[in-house]
Amino acid sequence: MSNVVIVGAQWGDEGKGKVVDIYTENATEVVRYQGGNNAGHTLVIGEETTVLHLIPSGILHPGKRCLIGNGVVLDPKVFLEEISKLKAKGVLEDDRQLVVDGNVHIIMPYHVAIDKAREAASSRKIGTTGRGIGPTYEDKIGRRGIRLADLVRPDVFARRVKELLPEKNQILSFLGAPPLDEQEILDEYNEYGSLLQTYLGHVGLTIDRAIKNGENVLFEGAQGTLLDIDHGTYPFVTSSNCIAGGACTGAGVGPGTIDEVIGITKAYLTRVGEGPFPTELDDDNGKHMAEVGHEFGSTTGRPRRCGWLDIVALKEAVRLNGMTGIALTKLDVLTGLPTLKVCTGYSYRGELLETFPRDLDVLQECQPVYEVLEGWNDNIADAKSIDDLPPVVRTYLDKVAEWAACPIVLVSVGPRRDQTIQLKNPFGA
Ligand code: IMP
Numbered sequence: 001m002s003n004v005v006i007v008g009a010q011w012g013d014e015g016k017g018k019v020v021d022i023y024t025e026n027a028t029e030v031v032r033y034q035g036g037n038n039a040g041h042t043l044v045i046g047e048e049t050t051v052l053h054l055i056p057s058g059i060l061h062p063g064k065r066c067l068i069g070n071g072v073v074l075d076p077k078v079f080l081e082e083i084s085k086l087k088a089k090g091v092l093e094d095d096r097q098l099v100v101d102g103n104v105h106i107i108m109p110y111h112v113a114i115d116k117a118r119e120a121a122s123s124r125k126i127g128t129t130g131r132g133i134g135p136t137y138e139d140k141i142g143r144r145g146i147r148l149a150d151l152v153r154p155d156v157f158a159r160r161v162k163e164l165l166p167e168k169n170q171i172l173s174f175l176g177a178p179p180l181d182e183q184e185i186l187d188e189y190n191e192y193g194s195l196l197q198t199y200l201g202h203v204g205l206t207i208d209r210a211i212k213n214g215e216n217v218l219f220e221g222a223q224g225t226l227l228d229i230d231h232g233t234y235p236f237v238t239s240s241n242c243i244a245g246g247a248c249t250g251a252g253v254g255p256g257t258i259d260e261v262i263g264i265t266k267a268y269l270t271r272v273g274e275g276p277f278p279t280e281l282d283d284d285n286g287k288h289m290a291e292v293g294h295e296f297g298s299t300t301g302r303p304r305r306c307g308w309l310d311i312v313a314l315k316e317a318v319r320l321n322g323m324t325g326i327a328l329t330k331l332d333v334l335t336g337l338p339t340l341k342v343c344t345g346y347s348y349r350g351e352l353l354e355t356f357p358r359d360l361d362v363l364q365e366c367q368p369v370y371e372v373l374e375g376w377n378d379n380i381a382d383a384k385s386i387d388d389l390p391p392v393v394r395t396y397l398d399k400v401a402e403w404a405a406c407p408i409v410l411v412s413v414g415p416r417r418d419q420t421i422q423l424k425n426p427f428g429a
Contacts, residue, residue, distance in 0.1 A: 002026075002259045002427045003217045005244045006327075008224025009263030009317035011271040012242075013297070013304060015329035015412060016264045017041025020057040020220045022410075022420055023262075026427035028215035029065045029207060030058030033250030034240035035222035036073040036107060036136070038129040040298030044415040050089070051298050054079050055098065056220050060091055065210075067203045070103035071240065071250020073136040074148065075112075076192035099201035101252070102149035108161075108189075110168035110180055111135040117175035126236055127273025129300050137229075137239035139164075151193040152200055161185055204252025211257065216427055219247040225263070225317040233360060236275025244321040260426035262409060263323040265314060267331045267400075270304040272297050276363045279307035279343045293333040308370065310343045311403040316356035318406045325409035325426060328400065331393070332413045337375045340396065343368035344403055373399060381414040386421055 004023065008014045021043050024030055037053035043060060052059070054074065056066040068074065079100075086092045111132030118135075119125055128134060139145040144164060150156045161182060169179035207217055223242040226232045231243060240246065244261045248254060268289050271277045280286070286306040289295060295304035317323065334340060346353040346366035357363045376392045383389050389397075389411075401408045409424040 001211075001214055001216060003211065003219070003257050004260045004262060004426045005219040005221065005247045005258055005321075006262050006264060007221040007244050007317075007321050007323075008227075008242060009265045009314055009321070009323065009326070010224045010269055011226045011277075012039075012222075012224040013270055013272065013295075014224060014264035014266050016221065017043050017052065017057045018329065018412060018415065018417070018420075019262070019264050019327045019410060020218065021060060022417060022422075023218050023427070024058035024061045024064055026216055026425065026429050027058070027064065027218035029067055029210050030056040030218045030220055031067040031069055031203065031207065031247075031251050032056050032072050032220050032222065033069040034071040034242060034246045035238065036131060036133050037075050037078045038131045038133045038238060038299060039222035042298045042415075044417075052082060053299060055082050055086065058218065058220070059086060059097065064097070065206075066098050067206060067251070068098075068100040068104060069203045069251035070101040071246060072104050073107050073133060073140070074100065074104045075107040075131065076151070076189065076196055080192060080195055095198050098199050099203060099206055100148055100196065100199045101203035102147060102200055104148045105136050105140045105145040106148060106151050107132045107136045108146060109185055110165065110172065111139070113172055113177055113180065114168065114175065117172060117177035121175050124235075125274055127275075131299070134239040148196060148200060151189060152197050154190050154193065157189065157193060158186055161189075207251060207253055207257075217257075219251060219258070221246070225320055226313060228320070231320050233275050233363065236273065244323075260324045261321050262325045262327050262426055263317050263321055263406070264327045264329060265309075265317075266329050267309060267334050268293070269307045269310050269313070270295050272300070272302050272304050276360060277305055277307055278346060278363065278366045279310045279368045280305050281307045285337060288337060289333060292336075293330055308341045308343055308368070309400065310368070311400070312343060312346055312354065312356050314404045318404055323406050325424065326401065326404060326406050327410035327412070328397065328408050329412040331411055332381045332419075334375065335380060336377060340373045340375050341370040342373060342400065342403070344371050345369040371399070371403075381419060383413050383421060386411070386423060389421075
């Protein structure tokens, strides 16, 4: 029996969806614990691509239970649309497969409007996804949020909207955006409330019962370590705790519940939105990564910034998450590059830094110090085991694991499920 957390070890978009989908074979429950529909997990099964923003990627496996923990912020419209799309594909035949915790905070229309208006008005843009994530978490921490348990009770919900909306409209007016109408919100959201009633549950208790029943639980992180509100490159971060510790607060389980933490790492690095990125490339190598890796956001369609793998940042992720393994994704994207660079240190004003600086001004000034490795031209997309990989590729993997001081437990060599090499199964299977 094992409970495993999957986290993004970079700035998000590491290919978590695919890894979660694979590990779901070994789990009974798959739990999202933070973030909202700012995430986008792309799953390629057979010839079919599915993009999920809120519902755990495990939903595509019949019989698995998908839970949305209290740490998530939920846009009911997006959630219900996702359910409809899945049902149209013949997935989610049984509604009991999906449980949303009553303490989940609801993304309201004013959260989305404020997020967009703030970004538009700001001289220091974060480059948010415009999904209302930050303003919803602000209200949660400010103790003026609306939770799912409130939304499903029309009288409570109406009272909360009446109390909250005047202030939100003042903020919108200050930001130069039009006000929102109370009745329109009530009409739209009351409908959502009645539809969501079906999925309302207690995620922490559900997990506890599952574990006592000898079942395996998979916790599915969204975004990535360097976007964590406390430990990421603040303020260019998201508004939740993306690190593995977030699984405890965001799902309602104790730290002792977690057995393994697998950090998903692309074989290179990408970032969407603003903020420092020491290994960012503005050359043909970066273009190769963007084109071959299809580096466009699955939520906003924005082009992702690309750069070499950064071990300084990866070591930070190993430490912050207590990572017990690395799942290295998109290795095939590097095929065809004559030489590969990996950043193993930063040069800052003549000094060599081997740990990730907390000070953003320092990070902005850091120049990457690279190790140069031989590239490969062989097609690795059909490799089924580590022995199928050419020695030059295995050297690359060995070096990454050695520099990061963390074993590689999975290597992804293409978008499909079967393009995966598992070296160690964190569930012990
Ligand atoms: P927010 O989460 O929409 O508030 O955006 C804050 C920052 O996090 C922006 O730089 C976004 O581009 C980034 N971000 C949010 N979600 C994701 C994600 O799933 N992948 C990558 N970046 C993300």
